[in-house]
Amino acid sequence: MSNKTLVRALAALLMAGVLAGCGFQLRGSDGQYNLPFQSIWLSFNESSPLGTELKRNLRAGDTVRIETDASKAQTLFDVISETRGKSILSLNSLGRVREYSLSYTLVFQVRDANNRQLLAPTEITLRRNIAFDESQVLAKESEEALLYRDMQSDLVQQILRRLAAIKPA
DSSP: OHHHHHHHHHHHHHHHHHHHHTTOOOTTTTSOOOOSOSEEEEOOOTTOHHHHHHHHHHHHTSSOEEESSGGGOSEEEEEEEEEEEEEEEEEOTTSOEEEEEEEEEEEEEEEETTSOEEEEEEEEEEEEEEEOOGGGHHHHHHHHHHHHHHHHHHHHHHHHHHHHTOOOO
C-alpha cells in the first residue's frame, strides 16, 4: 500500500517538474495584459484611490502611456459613477447589528479618440460581508478599510481584463 502511495507522489512530483520546466504559464498569470492601445486617458479624480491604483497597474505594463490631456489619448476611460456602500446584513436577538454587507460599485465606459464606443457602459459591483462586534469597534473599522482596499484591487484587475478584451474597430 505504501509503495503505491510513494509511486503516485513521485509521479505527481515528476509531472509538476515537467510542467514547470517547459515554461507552462496560465494566460495573464504574470500580471501583464496585452492592451489593444498605446495611450489612455482616465477620468478619475486626482484624489481617487481606485484611479491611483489603476494608473500604477497600467504604468507597470510598460506598453501603455497615461495621458493627462484627453485629446492626445488613443483611448478614453470615462468613469460614470463610483460608489461605496454599507448595509445591515443581519441582526442579533437584541436587535443589534451582527453583520454588514460592504459594496463597491464602478460604472464606466471606454471610447476611442473619435468618440466611438469601444466598451458600452459597464457596471462592476463587488460585495464583502463583515461580522460586527460592539466590543471591537476599532478593529472592525480597520477590517472594513482592509476589505475596501481588497475590493479596490480586485476591481482594478477586473478593469484591466476588460480593457485587454477590447477589440479595436
